[in-house]
Amino acid sequence: MADLTCAACGRVAAFGDGHWRCACGGPFESREDRPFPRAALERRPPGLWRYWEAFPLPGPDAAVSLGEGMTPLLPLGWDGTPVLCKLEFLMPTGSFKDRGATVLLSLARRLGVRRVVEDSSGNAAAAVAAYAAAAGLTCELFVPAGASLDKLTQARAYGAVVRAVPGGREAAAAAAQEAARSAFYASHVWHPAFFAGTRTFAYEVWEQLGGEAPDAVVLPAGHGTLLLGCWWGFGDLVRWGYLTRAPRLIAVQAARCAPLAAGWAGREPEPPAQTMAEGIAIAAPVRLPQMLRAVRETRGAVLAVPEEAIAAAWRRAAAAGLYVEPTAAVPLAGLSAAVAAGLCRAGERIVVPLTGSGLKAAGAAARLLP
Numbered sequence: 387m388a389d390l391t392c393a394a395c396g397r398v399a400a401f402g403d404g405h406w407r408c409a410c411g412g413p414f415e416s417r418e419d420r421p422f423p424r425a426a427l428e429r430r431p432p433g434l435w436r437y438w439e440a441f442p443l444p445g446p447d448a449a450v451s452l453g454e455g456m457t458p459l460l461p462l463g464w465d466g467t468p469v470l471c472k473l474e475f476l477m478p479t480g481s482f483k484d485r486g487a488t489v490l491l492s493l494a495r496r497l498g499v500r501r502v503v504e505d506s507s508g509n510a511a512a513a514v515a516a517y518a519a520a521a522g523l524t525c526e527l528f529v530p531a532g533a534s535l536d537k538l539t540q541a542r543a544y545g546a547v548v549r550a551v552p553g554g555r556e557a558a559a560a561a562a563q564e565a566a567r568s569a570f571y572a573s574h575v576w577h578p579a580f581f582a583g584t585r586t587f588a589y590e591v592w593e594q595l596g597g598e599a600p601d602a603v604v605l606p607a608g609h610g611t612l613l614l615g616c617w618w619g620f621g622d623l624v625r626w627g628y629l630t631r632a633p634r635l636i637a638v639q640a641a642r643c644a645p646l647a648a649g650w651a652g653r654e655p656e657p658p659a660q661t662m663a664e665g666i667a668i669a670a671p672v673r674l675p676q677m678l679r680a681v682r683e684t685r686g687a688v689l690a691v692p693e694e695a696i697a698a699a700w701r702r703a704a705a706a707g708l709y710v711e712p713t714a715a716v717p718l719a720g721l722s723a724a725v726a727a728g729l730c731r732a733g734e735r736i737v738v739p740l741t742g743s744g745l746k747a748a749g750a751a752a753r754l755l756p
């Protein structure tokens with residue numbers, strides 16, 4: 387199994403030793419990985435397990451799969467700019483989080499655990515619960531008391547037990563981490579196996595573009611699961627000699643909760659406020675330094691968009707036949723801002739992931755209708 391290295395202190399560990407973070411408190415990242423053989427791809431079925439060599443697992447037989455991956459890349463005109471929308475909301479649970487969950491829960495089953503815990507109350511909760519169910523594992527979700535039960539209905543349907551924890555997100559995370567002393571911490575934030583899955587976003591785009599990279603990927607950023615997956619995934623392809631350059635990564639946040647944008651601009655973040663982009667409303671992402679590196683090393687940018695721009699982008703996406711959750715409209719609002727700022731130019735190949743389904747957010751959608 388591939389080794390891990392701590393992003394903070396450089397200590398090396400092994401996948402499967404039960405640690406979800408370094409003894410110093412820093413997050414792990416994969417240290418070494420194996421390339422999937424390019425020539426073998428044409429004989430493999432679609433779906434993200436076609437890249438199994440790059441995962442910390444012995445083979446595709448170890449997969450806990452619900453048919454995820456190889457989402458369509460749909461050409462669309464946006465502000466007169468041609469863009470390729472990757473329809474991540476067509477995943478089995480309705481969001482891109484299935485990429486991470488299929489690899490993470492496959493690893494959990496492989497390690498012989500019986501019970502997994504997680505502290506999401508959104509799309510990651512649904513994804514972890516679904517793949518835990520598919521793996522035959524018990525799943526417990528620790529959520530802040532008062533969290534919307536709407537989003538958790540899906541996770542509960544898969545059989546997850548929801549435990550409400552008094553206090554905010556941090557208290558829920560602390561409760562999950564305490565429970566993880568006797569269970570597997572299936573964290574979409576901390577566990578590097580989750581990121582092994584989100585890297586496949588980059589692999590798929592590369593294949594769908596005939597073995598080339600786009601010029602830019604404009605994507606939403608909260609905890610950075612997709613941003614870092616893209617950075618590492620395109621980085622893999624360059625390192626393996628399958629690409630000569632990685633695309634610019636343009637991360638977009640809601641202005642009401644924008645710690646990455648603040649870090650990018652070199653200032654202290656404003657206190658967070660309520661935003662319709664609840665899926666990326668993360669005031670203190672644990673991988674913030676890595677996220678800034680991902681943007682800097684790809685010569686990208688970070689943008690923050692106001693609520694009105696997110697609402698307008700959501701309505702325009704819906705008018706084009708694309709029913710996404712408000713969070714998923716954030717990169718479309720960001721694309722408009724990026725074009726206006728000259729960060730994306732005419733003639734460039736730009737990919738925008740549409741991360742989550744509007745079917746999961748009927749209440750929020752109804753409030754955006756005229």
Ligand SMILES: [Zn+2]
Nearest residue numbers: 392395408410
């Ligand atoms: Zn460390």
